[in-house]
Amino acid sequence: MDKILIVEDDNSLSQLLEFQLKYAHYDTVITPRGEEAIKLVKEYDYNLIILDLMLLDGSGIDVCKEIRTFSEVPIIMLTAKDSINDKISAFDAGADDYLTKPFEFAELLARIKANTKKSKNSEPKILSHKGITIFLDTYRAERDGVELNLTKKELKILQLLLENKGKVISKEEIINKLWQGFYEENNNIVSVYINYLRNKVDKDFSEKLIENVRGIGYIIR
Numbered sequence: 489m490d491k492i493l494i495v496e497d498d499n500s501l502s503q504l505l506e507f508q509l510k511y512a513h514y515d516t517v518i519t520p521r522g523e524e525a526i527k528l529v530k531e532y533d534y535n536l537i538i539l540d541l542m543l544l545d546g547s548g549i550d551v552c553k554e555i556r557t558f559s560e561v562p563i564i565m566l567t568a569k570d571s572i573n574d575k576i577s578a579f580d581a582g583a584d585d586y587l588t589k590p591f592e593f594a595e596l597l598a599r600i601k602a603n604t605k606k607s608k609n610s611e612p613k614i615l616s617h618k619g620i621t622i623f624l625d626t627y628r629a630e631r632d633g634v635e636l637n638l639t640k641k642e643l644k645i646l647q648l649l650l651e652n653k654g655k656v657i658s659k660e661e662i663i664n665k666l667w668q669g670f671y672e673e674n675n676n677i678v679s680v681y682i683n684y685l686r687n688k689v690d691k692d693f694s695e696k697l698i699e700n701v702r703g704i705g706y707i708i709r
Contacts, residue, residue: 490535490604491515495525495551496566497544505538508593514600520544522551534561535604538596541567541578549581556582556640560627562603564596576680579641585667602668617650617708618697620689636688641666645681646689649698649708658705682706 492509496502497520506516517534519525522543529537537555541548552563562585565578570588578586584606585599615622619632622643629636629643638646644666649657659678667677682698690696699707 489513489515491517491533492600493525493528493534493537494518495522495537495543495548496520496540497542498540505593505596508597509600512597522546522548525551526554529555529559529561536562536564536600538564538566538600539583541565541569541574549577552578552581552583562606564599564603566591566596572677572680575677579681580639582640584640599668615647615650617653618695619693620646620650620697622647622650631689631693634692638685638688642681642685642688645678645685649706653708656701656705656707661705 492514494502494505494509494516496505496518499520502518502520506518509516517528517532519528520543522545525537525539528534539548539552543551548565548567552565555561555563563583564585564587565583566587566589567574567578568589575586584603587596587599613623613625615624620629621631622629624647627638627640627643629638629646645662648662648665662678682700686696686698690698697708699709701707
């Protein structure tokens with residue numbers, strides 16, 4: 489049985505989530521505090537974390553960042569904030585997914601299943617092409633030996649492009665692969681992340697690897 493840590497300071501919501509998840513055959517642990525959540529993740533193995541953005545003792549963003557220093561457990565951010573900047577901050581902190589309140593439990597359950605399934609799939613340890621090297625076990629990337637300092641989501645986009653080198657990958661494909669298709673087609677979050685990625689992968693190098701195919705998507709040849 490998969491074990492889920494719920495980090496939520498709204499007691500009524502956390503109790504409801506616990507009831508619904510147990511009915512869906514998940515084991516759950518609840519804490520309203522980020523400091524306690526970090527301690528629990530260090531002491532016990534969880535298959536996924538549901539993490540509120542606003543906690544009694546601080547920010548869920550800070551908790552996410554701290555957890556990412558020692559664990560790659562999937563994290564779904566749960567919050568009433570729905571701006572593009574809030575979402576980007578969460579993904580840059582290492583979150584795997586982002587769901588805004590109010591929400592339907594069926595959607596949360598679908599995201600839980602997608603993220604836990606993805607985390608269990610085995611991946612190659614190293615991926616390389618044209619001077620780019622991705623170390624998938626440590627979530628690091630280099631170009632010609634230079635550390636790129638990518639966020640987890642940036643690294644995942646680069647990995648997707650490299651795994652499909654020579655093929656144009658559309659925004660919709662990126663959303664379906666990395667956000668499980670839960671973002672609207674006109675959402676510009678992919679464009680934002682591609683710009684971030686280019687600034688790190690291509691800016692200081694003469695050969696530009698990430699190409700924009702106008703009206704279609706992106707490619708590394």
